Amino acid sequence: DGVSKCFGFVAFDNPTSAVNAVNEMNGKEVDDQSLYVTRAQKKSDRQRELKRQYEQLKSERYSQCHGVNLFIKNLDDFIDDDRIRKEFSQFGTITSAKVMMEDGRSKGFGFVCYTSSEEATKAVTEMNGRMIASKPLYVALAQRKEDRKAYLASQYYQRYRMQQNIPYGPPNLPYVLPTISHGSRFYNTINHIRAAPRWASAAPIRPNGTYAASCPFRVIAGKFGISCFSN
Incomplete structure (x- = not known):
């Protein structure tokens, strides 16, 4: 229809030229657009490579922000980046402050990143539960999704083990005795009765x-x- 699909292909006569073109042109700004240049691949190979690059970038960012990045939720809709930066700046130097948005509206949570773990810890201690506007904030150290799932699973397992060690059930319910096989129960009872002489008294x-x-x-x-x- 005469409309560009925003991608294309360039073929070179030798592999060396193609490699040089990738190194020089990938990421270059052209008409306010950052070019993505790589060796032509099948769709499945390209998706796998993009996923690998994304995971690597995410891991690098996490290592840079580990222990200094805070997760903040329960934000009012009108609170923006500048407001949370202002509220949290008293605890240290902030490298980034971002309220997550969707279609121009706040999603009710955001992130604040400090330069040191001491600053981040102090901010968590002071700001968690504090009223900002009309809601109390929830503030904690940010975790990766995988780490958060592992932590929640660990907490659930610990609660389960504690419940298994409690001998009594919930309030107002009878206590259930451990199961005893019928044969051993009656046999032991009869032997106990017969153990005493009939006319001992x-x-x-x-x-x-x-x-x-x-x-x-x-x-x-x-x-x-x-x-x-x-x-």
Whole structure:
């Protein structure tokens, strides 16, 4: 339709010239546009290479900001970059302050990066929970998505282990005894009952045929056993 697709191809007669062109022209500004120049590749290879470059850039940025970059959320819609820079500048030198936007509107969170971990730690201590405009801020050290998932999984596992070690259930629920096999339960009970002699508590017989009680009760032998009566 006569409209440029914003990409094209250049073929050289030797590999050396192509390599030199990539080194010289990649990233060069042309008409306020930064050119992306690389060896022509299949779409899958190109996507894989772009992903590798993106991950490398992200890792470099993370290493530069690790321990000094703060994540701030619960921001009012009208708070912009200048406002959060002003609020957090009292704790140290800020290298960047950014409120994340979408379609020109605040997404309610942003980032502030300091030059040292001491400054960042002080800002977290002082600003977390502080009221800015109409909302209390949530302020913490920024984490990569992978690290945050690992941390949350670790916290969940620890809570699960603690719950497993608690012998009692929630309030107002009965305590459940550990499971015991039926055979061992009744067998042990019967053996325990049979262990004591049947007439271990019987008193000795006197010469006149009566029983001498060893307690303050009168013992009489009857048809169905021995009975005790109060003296």
